[in-house]
Amino acid sequence: MENENVETNPEPVQDQTTEAISLGGSIELVGFRDLDRSTMVILKKMIGNHVRKMTEISSDFESISISKKNIHGSNKKVELHAKAMVAGRPITRDETDFNIFFTIDRVLSSLSEELKK
Numbered sequence: 001m002e003n004e005n006v007e008t009n010p011e012p013v014q015d016q017t018t019e020a021i022s023l024g025g026s027i028e029l030v031g032f033r034d035l036d037r038s039t040m041v042i043l044k045k046m047i048g049n050h051v052r053k054m055t056e057i058s059s060d061f062e063s064i065s066i067s068k069k070n071i072h073g074s075n076k077k078v079e080l081h082a083k084a085m086v087a088g089r090p091i092t093r094d095e096t097d098f099n100i101f102f103t104i105d106r107v108l109s110s111l112s113e114e115l116k117k
Contacts, residue, residue, distance in 0.1 A: 026061075027051055031068035035100070043104060050108035057115045060087035066107070071096065082107045086115060 021029040023044060032040065047066070055061045062085040071077040079096040080103050091114050095107040 023048065026063040028063070028065040029068070030065065031070075032066075034070070039100070042101065046101065046104055047108065050105075050112065054084065054108075054112055054115055057112060058086055061115070062086060062088075064111075066104070068100070078103055080104060080107050082111055084111050084115075091115070 019030075019033055021032055023029065027047060029043075029047075032043070035043070051061075051064060054064070064082060064084045066083075067081045069079045069081075071079055075098070077096060077098050078100050080094065080100075082093050084091045091111060093107045093110045093114075095103045095110070097103040097106070
């Protein structure tokens with residue numbers, strides 16, 4: 001009898017658009033894999049600058065997770081959900097728009113304003 005290499009527990013297939021991208025130790029991006037390289041370079045710079053400002057505002061800033069969801073049927077509209085962990089408590093913000101750069105700026109600026117309170 002021949003040995004068959006049958007995998008009984010195959011790895012779950014992950015959608016590449018929902019895989020997380022880690023930037024440093026405190027920034028996680030989910031759903032950004034479908035963006036082109038030049039867009040990602042700009043977004044990483046924008047996000048890094050905002051997070052640096054957040055750490056200057058609050059020494060209790062721990063991490064941030066930003067999720068992007070494409071809204072179907074709305075001509076490239078994107079929805080962003082951002083969750084910052086500050087002193088063990090989550091602060092969340094959501095924004096939806098057609099331009100991802102404006103949307104990321106608004107959601108992160110809103111989080112920064114909340115940290116100033």
